[in-house]
Amino acid sequence: GHYIICGFGRIGALICKEFAAKPLPFVVVENDPLVVDKLAQDSYLFLRGNATDDETLLKAGIKKAKGLISVVTSDTENVYITLTARGLNPDLYILARSGEEGSEIKLKRAGANKVVSPYLIGGSRMAQAILRPNVMDFIEIATGREHLELQIEEIVIPATSGFIGENLASSGFRRETGVIIVGIKKASGKMVFNPESHTHMEAHDTLIVLGQPTAIFKLEELVNCGKCADDIKRHRKNHE
Amino acid sequence: GHYIICGFGRIGALICKEFAAKPLPFVVVENDPLVVDKLAQDSYLFLRGNATDDETLLKAGIKKAKGLISVVTSDTENVYITLTARGLNPDLYILARSGEEGSEIKLKRAGANKVVSPYLIGGSRMAQAILRPNVMDFIEIATGREHLELQIEEIVIPATSGFIGENLASSGFRRETGVIIVGIKKASGKMVFNPESHTHMEAHDTLIVLGQPTAIFKLEELVNCGKCADDIKRHRKNHE
Numbered sequence: 001g002h003y004i005i006c007g008f009g010r011i012g013a014l015i016c017k018e019f020a021a022k023p024l025p026f027v028v029v030e031n032d033p034l035v036v037d038k039l040a041q042d043s044y045l046f047l048r049g050n051a052t053d054d055e056t057l058l059k060a061g062i063k064k065a066k067g068l069i070s071v072v073t074s075d076t077e078n079v080y081i082t083l084t085a086r087g088l089n090p091d092l093y094i095l096a097r098s099g100e101e102g103s104e105i106k107l108k109r110a111g112a113n114k115v116v117s118p119y120l121i122g123g124s125r126m127a128q129a130i131l132r133p134n135v136m137d138f139i140e141i142a143t144g145r146e147h148l149e150l151q152i153e154e155i156v157i158p159a160t161s162g163f164i165g166e167n168l169a170s171s172g173f174r175r176e177t178g179v180i181i182v183g184i185k186k187a188s189g190k191m192v193f194n195p196e197s198h199t200h201m202e203a204h205d206t207l208i209v210l211g212q213p214t215a216i217f218k219l220e221e222l223v224n225c226g227k228c229a230d231d232i233k234r235h236r237k238n239h240e
Numbered sequence: 241g242h243y244i245i246c247g248f249g250r251i252g253a254l255i256c257k258e259f260a261a262k263p264l265p266f267v268v269v270e271n272d273p274l275v276v277d278k279l280a281q282d283s284y285l286f287l288r289g290n291a292t293d294d295e296t297l298l299k300a301g302i303k304k305a306k307g308l309i310s311v312v313t314s315d316t317e318n319v320y321i322t323l324t325a326r327g328l329n330p331d332l333y334i335l336a337r338s339g340e341e342g343s344e345i346k347l348k349r350a351g352a353n354k355v356v357s358p359y360l361i362g363g364s365r366m367a368q369a370i371l372r373p374n375v376m377d378f379i380e381i382a383t384g385r386e387h388l389e390l391q392i393e394e395i396v397i398p399a400t401s402g403f404i405g406e407n408l409a410s411s412g413f414r415r416e417t418g419v420i421i422v423g424i425k426k427a428s429g430k431m432v433f434n435p436e437s438h439t440h441m442e443a444h445d446t447l448i449v450l451g452q453p454t455a456i457f458k459l460e461e462l463v464n465c466g467k468c469a470d471d472i473k474r475h476r477k478n479h480e
């Protein structure tokens with residue numbers, strides 16, 4: 001499934017950049033002719049039209065889309081787009097931007113799964129920049145693509161992983177890769193923080209990990225491997 | 241030293257709330273009579289006046305202030321406030337909000353130490369909500385005051401701490417409190433990520449820690465204690 005991004009303003013452009021880097025398939029819906037010129041230059045897939053029209057969203061493939069992101073400037077239009085999109089696809093993941101106070105509730109009521117308010121986040125970030133400046137630096141480094149020293153990522157354990165049933169200590173993950181597992185979102189939906197070394201891993205758990213990108217990549221390969229768990233154990237035994 | 245918050249809009253109000261919760265001393269400068277009414281209701285210390293005037297900033301105690309946060313709506317005014325404030329106090333920490341693209345550079349040139357753009361942060365957050373939803377939840381829980389299961393905090397090691405010269409393993413921090421140390425900002429300014437157990441602690445290092453608030457509080461007490469390092473060692477020896 002692909003994503004539909006409605007609006008190519010400052011926020012929309014930023015989302016496109018992140019999606020293109022991953023890469024994640026997406027199409028932009030934009031009506032402003034000047035902005036459409038910019039879109040064509042960035043060579044993103046786009047559709048000229050109004051995202052509040054059924055027809056435009058149908059053309060953008062809303063029936064088969066995985067998600068829609070509504071980031072036009074006006075709250076009224078974001079509510080209208082959300083309502084239209086929800087009507088056309090009840091299973092769609094809808095993420096919407098809220099500007100003015102009070103629009104969060106309206107966007108949720110219209111069918112948005114998640115609402116982000118740049119003002120609230122910006123205010124919180126500014127307070128934290130004074131209250132916990134080093135924590136903020138740490139998080140910016142861990143979440144930013146440009147800082148290669150550290151990354152925070154999530155890794156899903158597939159049903160075919162050789163590590164199912166192992167605990168964090170017996171898996172050898174820390175010793176083999178140097179990555180820290182700071183949380184596990186259990187398949188049940190429960191989040192376990194700072195999991196202890198005897199915590200067992202189950203299929204479809206999501207590991208929240210902190211480490212160097214290359215180390216995280218190595219851990220991803222291990223987790224997705226069926227026979228690596230046995231290999232690591234045999235290797236360790238031979239060296240004891 | 242206190243902080244001067246210029247502008248009590250959505251972002252300014254949010255910063256005041258966080259500062260009042262810590263608590264951190266601050267005074268708000270606001271000119272709009274309607275907004276001033278709201279300030280009086282919230283019982284925050286405030287000054288009615290224009291933050292672009294030397295006189296107003298002098299009345300707000302800028303000569304002795306620790307920092308100034310410029311969060312009025314207009315970029316032009318934020319630049320002007322930053323320029324005025326820097327002229328009155330060369331040592332002041334100035335944090336400014338940027339709205340339109342391109343104002344970041346002007347705010348820095350005017351003398352801001354750090355510039356935050358709610359649009360950039362909002363866009364990045366929305367992309368991450370799709371790319372790494374569990375990581376985003378984890379960070380929201382760790383940085384939000386309302387979630388008591390997990391906190392990320394920073395703890396400075398004072399020159400009088402009994403743990404100076406110890407390494408992370410010998411300190412017993414993890415065993416005694418359950419807190420994970422995910423980073424150390426060294427006194428030199430260098431940030432060490434996922435520090436290894438043999439990493440030594442020096443005076444004025446800042447520990448970046450992840451754990452339950454009560455556990456972090458316990459670790460703070462340990463770090464600030466002169467004789468606890470010896471107590472822990474003696475206690476451990478007696479139990480061996």
Ligand SMILES: [Ca+2]
Pocket residue numbers: 140141142143144145146147148149150151152
């Ligand atoms: Ca990074």
Ligand SMILES: [Ca+2]
Pocket residue numbers: 380381382383384385386387388389390391392
């Ligand atoms: Ca928390």
